Amino acid sequence: MHPSHEPNGRLTALGNQLIEIHLWLREELARLRTSLDSPGADLRSSPDLRAHCLGFCAALTRHHGGEDGGAFRVLAEREPALRPVLAELAEDHQVVAGILRRIEELTADPTAGREVRAELDGLAALLESHFSYEEKKLVAALNAVNREAGDTVELLGVPLPDEGAPTMDPRGTGRR
Template structure:
């Protein structure tokens, strides 16, 4: 596969990864009362792994190839920090001895809105750069490895 074709495939994989996380969050919100702690922890681990892979792999490579994206990448990394804080709050609430499902539901609603905005922005800003031929130097395995945790 040509380098450009591989980059386009990576752009599509990024959108598919986000769709998988959206789906897992919808399932979590729909089944809020069933085995909440383990489902929340699995979802939190999946989002965290995805974002760590982006920060350490994909974004680092994008900045090497496209330093003009530094402002965009900084915004996305800032979003990752905010999302990590919300995920820790969800995990804390979901694993408390007396789970307050209304509080968990409220946090998940906020998380869903933030993730949707974040994913849409990232797909617009980063997919264009990926489609421009950013080489995969091994970072894609880091970005997409979270899917192993979603079984």
């Protein structure tokens, strides 16, 4: 059974789905950072490593875009007191987007493995703080959102990770 479903088949609340997506993104970022630390890991000799990096960047971009245009919009309408928090989180999304652009530019240079790793380290620190703050401030409000507001992809930008070991598709198109 998928962890996002309760025994009666009812979907888990949206806030809990947000946590699942964040866990998946944390795991993918950790896998990517570990891959760059492997002996012989090189963007030149490993197109899969480059594809994984670009796939992660694309998934994180979709997630934040989904939140900005979906969940944050819905929460701003339903919970006006959250608007300052949502504005802060949207600003974080812009900072993350800048880091992701730098990572994407760096991956074009096959000798930039160390620079990519340094950017990923900074991204990991920022995302940990961002995800924790977002979860603390929004999970309860998201759990109160009913299904008529939209599905996980519409509101959070990406589908829930599949049961088992969700991984990035090396082509950067999503999970495999």
